[in-house]
Amino acid sequence: MAARIGIFAVVVAVFLSIPAFSSAQDLQIVNAERRIDLSSHIVKDFLTLKVENIGISPAAEMLLAFSPTQIKNLAMVQALAITGKKKKKTYLPLDVKPAEQPDAPNDTGYYRVTFVSPLGPGETVSLEVLYILTNSLEPFPVEITQSESQLVYYHDSAVILSPYHVKQQTTFVKTPSTRVESFTSIEPANRAGKEIKYGPYENRASYSYAPVIIHFENNSPFAVVEELVREIEISHWGSLQITEHYRLTHGGARHKGVFSRVDYQSKRSVSGASSFNALLAVLPPRVNSVYYRDDIGNISTSHLRTGFRKSELEFEPRYPLFGGWRATFIIGYRVPLEDYLFEASDGRRYLNFTFGCPLVETIVNKLTIKVVLPEGSKDPYAILPFTVNQDLQVKYSYLDIVGRTVVVLQKDNVVPTHNVPFQVYYTFKPIYMLAEPFMLVSAFFFVFVASLAYVHIDLNIARK
Amino acid sequence: MAAKPIASPISVALYPTLSVFTLAIGLVITAIFFIYETTSSRKNRSLGKELATSAVASVFLGFGSLFLLLASGVYV
Numbered sequence: 334m335a336a337r338i339g340i341f342a343v344v345v346a347v348f349l350s351i352p353a354f355s356s357a358q359d360l361q362i363v364n365a366e367r368r369i370d371l372s373s374h375i376v377k378d379f380l381t382l383k384v385e386n387i388g389i390s391p392a393a394e395m396l397l398a399f400s401p402t403q404i405k406n407l408a409m410v411q412a413l414a415i416t417g418k419k420k421k422k423t424y425l426p427l428d429v430k431p432a433e434q435p436d437a438p439n440d441t442g443y444y445r446v447t448f449v450s451p452l453g454p455g456e457t458v459s460l461e462v463l464y465i466l467t468n469s470l471e472p473f474p475v476e477i478t479q480s481e482s483q484l485v486y487y488h489d490s491a492v493i494l495s496p497y498h499v500k501q502q503t504t505f506v507k508t509p510s511t512r513v514e515s516f517t518s519i520e521p522a523n524r525a526g527k528e529i530k531y532g533p534y535e536n537r538a539s540y541s542y543a544p545v546i547i548h549f550e551n552n553s554p555f556a557v558v559e560e561l562v563r564e565i566e567i568s569h570w571g572s573l574q575i576t577e578h579y580r581l582t583h584g585g586a587r588h589k590g591v592f593s594r595v596d597y598q599s600k601r602s603v604s605g606a607s608s609f610n611a612l613l614a615v616l617p618p619r620v621n622s623v624y625y626r627d628d629i630g631n632i633s634t635s636h637l638r639t640g641f642r643k644s645e646l647e648f649e650p651r652y653p654l655f656g657g658w659r660a661t662f663i664i665g666y667r668v669p670l671e672d673y674l675f676e677a678s679d680g681r682r683y684l685n686f687t688f689g690c691p692l693v694e695t696i697v698n699k700l701t702i703k704v705v706l707p708e709g710s711k712d713p714y715a716i717l718p719f720t721v722n723q724d725l726q727v728k729y730s731y732l733d734i735v736g737r738t739v740v741v742l743q744k745d746n747v748v749p750t751h752n753v754p755f756q757v758y759y760t761f762k763p764i765y766m767l768a769e770p771f772m773l774v775s776a777f778f779f780v781f782v783a784s785l786a787y788v789h790i791d792l793n794i795a796r797k
Numbered sequence: 798m799a800a801k802p803i804a805s806p807i808s809v810a811l812y813p814t815l816s817v818f819t820l821a822i823g824l825v826i827t828a829i830f831f832i833y834e835t836t837s838s839r840k841n842r843s844l845g846k847e848l849a850t851s852a853v854a855s856v857f858l859g860f861g862s863l864f865l866l867l868a869s870g871v872y873v
Contacts, residue, residue, distance in 0.1 A: 566872075568872035568873065569803075569805065570805050570809075570867050570872050570873065571804065571805035571809040571867070571872065572809070572872045574872060622870065667870075669804075669809070670803065670804060670805060671802040671803065671804040672802070674802065674803045675800035675801060675802055675803060676800065676801045676802075676803050677800070682803060685800075730873075731866075731871060731873040732873045763806070766806070769863060769873050770859055770860050770863045771859075773858075773859035773860075773862050773863055774855050774856050774858075774859030774860070775855075775859075776859070777854070777855035777858045777859050777862075778851065778852065778855035778859075780855075781830065781851030781852075781854065781855055782851065784831075784834070785834075785847055785848075785851065788834055789844075
């Protein structure tokens with residue numbers, strides 16, 4: 334008995350020391366249900382997987398596979414483990430990281446999901462995976478006139494791409510309207526209203542792929558911010574000043590022909606169906622001194638509603654945005670310091686702020702967040718739940734001698750799901766706050782000393 | 798871990814009042830300084846008195862201008 338346990342332990346130890354890709358054949362997906370939401374230009378995929386360990390040793394992680402085009406457009410992957418049944422379900426977030434596999438067929442990309450506890454042989458676990466794709470809806474026709482509706486292509490696979498054998502799977506695709514020009518039919522596939530159902534498919538081998546193209550109408554606003562620079566200036570005298578520089582475009586089918594303002598205003602439901610003229614920004618609750626301007630000057634078409642939990646700024650650019658049109662503007666506001674600056678237990682101060690873009694349902698191609706720390710701050714350090722590029726700069730502002738340290742965080746392909754809190758830690762000695770009034774005091778004292786010198790100096794040539 | 802929020806050492810609502818009062822006191826002491834300069838003759842002028850008055854005046858004027866900047870929205 335002890336010898337058998339010993340041999341088993343040695344086999345397990347040998348097996349666990351082999352790199353992860355050899356466990357690809359030891360897991361099996363018993364049931365997979367995928368729901369693809371194509372209602373807006375941000376494609377959201379919800380995958381419910383029931384994974385079974387058919388190997389002989391515990392599996393600590395599993396791989397999610399994505400086609401090469403999807404990996405480029407993937408903005409976020411999240412996974413939750415479901416425990417409990419029916420009403421008592423609990424969801425535990427799992428660690429998801431991009432993974433490199435040396436023997437990937439056809440440039441498949443992978444993400445590795447680590448289970449809460451290693452899955453024993455014969456055990457099953459239920460997972461829910463959410464992944465978000467940007468720039469995945471291809472407008473076709475590429476150019477449309479003002480009176481046409483916007484039709485887009487969506488490329489995907491009817492069969493879920495997976496490095497494991499999938500026993501049973503179904504895919505549901507939800508379109509924003511009932512107008513679907515065409516969709517590739519891979520038996521059994523049918524369409525009912527706004528939903529297309531692919532499946533159920535039985536016993537598909539690993540890495541099976543059945544490309545489908547869905548051509549449908551999508552008139553939701555394709556608001557894409559090409560570049561957003563957010564500057565958060567911390568002042569220990571009591572406020573946080575946030576300035577945001579936007580470069581907004583309409584990322585859908587390009588507009589061709591003339592823009593008729595008469596048609597646009599009289600037949601609004603038909604004319605410019607895919608254009609948008611208003612945007613909503615969600616701002617912090619206790620916000621004041623909000624301004625909305627561009628290079629020309631102030632833009633008055635905006636409404637601010639302050640609230641308890643959040644404030645909403647509904648603003649309109651100077652013109653409606655059609656496909657390919659751009660708008661550049663600046664939004665700035667101020668929030669009280671005590672809502673966002675805290676003291677950690679080890680004496681360091683940290684700023685707790687929300688990452689991402691305040692605009693709802695927009696993609697940001699390139700987001701730069703600059704946190705300007707007050708003069709005299711040392712050891713800046715940022716903590717984020719996902720990877721960003723970090724950098725340090727120096728900014729010279731009011732009453733500065735040595736300049737203020739700026740923590741620059743840069744990320745590409747940002748979606749609203751990235752609006753999570755992040756922290757920037759730094760050390761600051763409160764005595765440095767006196768540097769600014771001391772500078773002003775010494776300036777006034779210099780004036781007095783100059784007047785004293787003028788009164789005391791005797792410039793007479795003749796002796797008195 | 799309940800984090801302790803950090804606020805300004807002086808309440809933000811006090812900035813306008815503080816700026817008015819400190820600037821007023823500073824200007825009064827500046828006036829005292831210049832009156833002393835013009836009314837005293839070269840012989841009975843005391844450098845210590847002059848320096849003391851100018852130091853106190855510059856402190857009040859410096860803090861007053863800081864609170865004025867903060868009250869008008871330039872959070873330095």
